[in-house]
Amino acid sequence: xxxxxxxxxxxxxxxxxxxxxxxxxxxxxxxxxxxxxxxxxxxxxxxxxxxxxxxxxxxxxxxxxxxxxxxxxxxxxxxxxxxxxxxxxxxxxxxxxxxxxxxxxxxxxxxxxxxxxxxxxxxxxxxxxxxxxxxxxxxxxxxxxxxxxxxxxxxxxxxxxxxxxxxxxxxxxxxxxxxxxxxxxxxxxxxxxxxxxxxxxxxxxxxxxxxxxxxxxxxxxxxxxxxxxxxxxxxxxxxxxx
Amino acid sequence: xxxxxxxxxxxxxxxxxxxxxxxxxxxxxxxxxxxxxxxxxxxxxxxxxxxxxxxxxxxxxxxxxxxxxxxxxxxxxxxxxxxxxxxxxxxxxxxxxxxxxxxxxxxxxxxxxxxxxxxxxxxxxxxxxxxxxxxxxxxxxxxxxxxxxxxxxxxxxxxxxxxxxxxxxxxxxxxxxxxxxxxxxxxxxxxxxxxxxxxxxxxxxxxxxxxxxxxxxxxxxxxxxxxxxxxxxxxxxxxxxx
Numbered sequence: 383x384x385x386x387x388x389x390x391x392x393x394x395x396x397x398x399x400x401x402x403x404x405x406x407x408x409x410x411x412x413x414x415x416x417x418x419x420x421x422x423x424x425x426x427x428x429x430x431x432x433x434x435x436x437x438x439x440x441x442x443x444x445x446x447x448x449x450x451x452x453x454x455x456x457x458x459x460x461x462x463x464x465x466x467x468x469x470x471x472x473x474x475x476x477x478x479x480x481x482x483x484x485x486x487x488x489x490x491x492x493x494x495x496x497x498x499x500x501x502x503x504x505x506x507x508x509x510x511x512x513x514x515x516x517x518x519x520x521x522x523x524x525x526x527x528x529x530x531x532x533x534x535x536x537x538x539x540x541x542x543x544x545x546x547x548x549x550x551x552x553x554x555x556x557x558x559x560x561x562x563x564x565x566x567x568x569x570x571x572x573x574x575x576x577x578x579x580x581x582x583x584x585x586x587x588x589x590x591x592x593x594x595x596x597x598x599x600x601x602x603x604x605x606x607x608x609x610x611x612x613x614x615x616x617x618x619x620x621x622x623x624x
Numbered sequence: 625x626x627x628x629x630x631x632x633x634x635x636x637x638x639x640x641x642x643x644x645x646x647x648x649x650x651x652x653x654x655x656x657x658x659x660x661x662x663x664x665x666x667x668x669x670x671x672x673x674x675x676x677x678x679x680x681x682x683x684x685x686x687x688x689x690x691x692x693x694x695x696x697x698x699x700x701x702x703x704x705x706x707x708x709x710x711x712x713x714x715x716x717x718x719x720x721x722x723x724x725x726x727x728x729x730x731x732x733x734x735x736x737x738x739x740x741x742x743x744x745x746x747x748x749x750x751x752x753x754x755x756x757x758x759x760x761x762x763x764x765x766x767x768x769x770x771x772x773x774x775x776x777x778x779x780x781x782x783x784x785x786x787x788x789x790x791x792x793x794x795x796x797x798x799x800x801x802x803x804x805x806x807x808x809x810x811x812x813x814x815x816x817x818x819x820x821x822x823x824x825x826x827x828x829x830x831x832x833x834x835x836x837x838x839x840x841x842x843x844x845x846x847x848x849x850x851x852x853x854x855x856x857x858x859x860x861x862x863x864x865x866x
Contacts, residue, residue, distance in 0.1 A: 459698065488744070491777065492741075498729070531780045540765065
């Protein structure tokens with residue numbers, strides 16, 4: 383990558399992609415964002431997405447100057463294909479293999495291919511996705527071998543030279559909080575706490591020290607535990623330097 | 625493949641995918657079909673799609689028994705992303721690299737990924753696409769290396785064991801007419817001539833011996849030349865056996 387290049391960030395408005403957004407503006411000259419509306423149960427996610435983007439623009443003028451177009455595309459086909467909890471009012475359960483019934487097979491492959499088509503049209507080479515192997519809930523298309531294989535398929539199928547960046551690939555949720563803190567300090571982690579959305583149930587009424595959410599669904603549990611680890615380690619580090 | 629397996633055919637209602645449909649019912653125990661409405665300029669294509677399917681069902685009772693669900697999904701996102709002639713009322717031109725401005729980057733990658741998601745949900749392992757390297761108009765995602773690389777990406781990203789079949793990969797349009805004739809005889813080639821649609825301009829008024837179409841656009845030109853070659857070779861073969 384190069385400080386002269388443009389990057390396209392897959393930005394959903396969650397903790398992970400908000401951290402990726404910061405990583406992108408920290409590493410590239412210009413950053414565009416793309417999001418997909420695939421019939422999420424809670425339009426709150428799409429609202430949060432715009433709020434994170436606005437808050438980042440307000441809090442970081444240097445990043446604001448780097449941020450370009452935001453592309454939002456509706457892809458109801460994913461909801462149509464799948465009978466999954468993320469797109470319907472059914473309960474989230476976990477199958478024996480560890481895969482939640484929120485599993486939309488190949489969802490990230492679709493997102494990456496559409497992002498690559500947009501990047502192709504806009505002459506952008508770098509694509510950034512907040513997927514990772516650590517807390518991936520068993521989604522195979524979040525893993526490094528899947529991303530690497532998709533990069534090949536996109537480059538051959540579009541005769542291109544895309545680079546797929548996955549800065550969170552080997553980070554757990556605690557490390558992701560640390561990364562955001564490292565890039566943007568408490569201004570950024572506060573934005574992520576306040577505006578980014580994670581909760582599967584779309585709860586924006588219950589406030590915790592790690593943000594809003596029901597506090598019980600798998601996504602909230604991961605976010606809360608990660609934040610707790612981050613705070614513990616930060617306090618420990620502060621004490622060590624006292 | 626096995627005569628006991630089910631296959632999913634990417635079926636658009638054109639000459640190529642109609643031939644693939646016949647190849648599928650000839651080779652598999654059960655066949656489902658999937659089509660995508662991505663804002664084609666001419667809904668005539670979707671009408672022809674249903675007409676080919678109905679005509680095949682009527683003409684071939686044995687195939688009719690093998691044909692299962694047809695899945696039709698709207699994906700307007702492709703039209704939204706792209707400024708291309710296939711989805712807008714602009715003229716079709718060819719860029720210097722040989723790629724028509726109908727080029728929707730990675731269009732077949734999207735189709736294959738969505739088809740694989742459907743196949744995953746339905747427990748289908750075999751996916752059949754009518755793409756080929758010979759008359760591919762410069763679309764890189766029609767080539768064998770692209771399909772093979774996409775097969776890898778889908779299998780890794782969905783933890784699956786899909787096989788992507790591309791029976792037309794190395795056939796020119798004349799050979800594709802021969803393949804249809806070989807599988808279904810004149811009953812099938814007549815159906816393809818009468819109902820399958822190829823013309824970029826959506827012309828269903830002008831009848832030629834190879835079917836309906838403007839007769840001038842690149843798609844008509846390919847179809848017409850291929851059919852001419854097929855008739856010439858068939859006449860020559862008939863004379864040789866007289």
